[in-house]
Amino acid sequence: MKIKEYRTQFINALTPIYDAGEAESFFYLILEEKKQLKRIDLALHPDLAFSEEEIAVWNSILEQLQQEIPIQYLLGKTSFYGLDFEVNENVLIPRPETEELVDWIIKDTATPRNNQGLKILDIGTGSGCIAISLAKNISNAQVFAIDVSEKALATAKKNAQINAVNVTFINQNILETEDLQQQFDIIVSNPPYVRNLEKEEIKKNVLDNEPHLALFVEDNNALIFYKKIAELAQKNLVPNGQLYFEINQYLGKEMVELLEKMNFATIELRKDIYGNDRMTRGSVQ
Structure with a gap:
């Protein structure tokens, strides 16, 4: 079958779920990955x-897209801040909003x-998207994650190797940590911040596929990680x-109040x- 003919079938099969432009973008992403075209x-x-x-391979991918499995997981990779990252069901797919946070720190x-x-x-x-992007773009920085x-x-760790940067990775539960054992110039975090009450706003492809551990917090303690x-x-x-945070869009006022109460400046x-x-962003005095 001619590729152009299959493209039409592919897009038509996905348009009940995605808009035509998104379906077409999926087609060309897969075409470049699978056939280097x-x-x-x-x-x-x-x-x-x-x-x-x-x-047969394309039909299998199409079926998974119809089940709303994110294309980044199907391809096993995505782009973030101009770098390539491996992604799978164990990590969130990096978002453009997080690129803005990284850009703020770099500037x-x-x-x-x-x-x-x-x-x-x-x-x-x-x-590792934040840590690796900062390590790549801030010269002489020591980066820990x-x-x-x-x-x-x-x-x-694989992504650090892919992007040829040195990051020290640590397996640690931050909620059970009393001291970080060393001093830092910058601390950044994009912690879980989606409240359970906001689940209905989350797209099915995210809700059914991305790790809930990295997404959700209890409604009555939404700022637990930030505090x-x-x-x-x-x-x-x-x-x-x-100190830099990515935050829940509905809790901006509460986040500022939290940092003010804890005597952060600027x-x-x-x-x-x-x-x-x-x-x-806030600074210690």
Whole structure:
């Protein structure tokens, strides 16, 4: 079958679930991964065809997409801040909003006097996307990353190798940690923050496939990770050290109040590209 003909079938099969543009983007992502062909190749060579074996592989992928399994998991990889990351069911798929948090930190450390020998800690690292992106883009930084999941850390270690950076990974439950044992210039975290009451807002492909351990917190204690990490930051950040968080868009006011009560200085709340309260920064005095 000609690839162009299969493309039409593929997109039509997915449009009851996804919009046509997203379905088409899936097709070309898979085409590049499985056959090393781009959109332009298909335009220049309209007679290119799939073998029966290839169609069987594509049909299997199509069935999984119809079950709303994320395409990143099907391909086993994704892109984040211009870098390639391996992803699987043990880690969250990195989001564009988190890229904004990484970009904020990199820009804050852009001057030579700010980035010489910085020690950075990423808490709840998952795939390692934050820690690895910072290690790649902040020269001379020592980067450490903590996660409670050994399986997540195994993925993060692979991603550090893929991107040729040195990150020290630590298997640790941050809620059971009383002291981080060393001082840091920057602590950053994108911890679980989705309340159970917000589950109905979560897309099925996320709810059914991504690790709930990294997503959800109890409704009556939604800031549990933020409070604990902020307490540790007070002990383990150097004077004027910076604490960065990705946050629940509905709890921006509460996050600022938490940091104010804990005597953080120069507190800033930022919106993401979608206009949602998404990031905070504060410094220890």
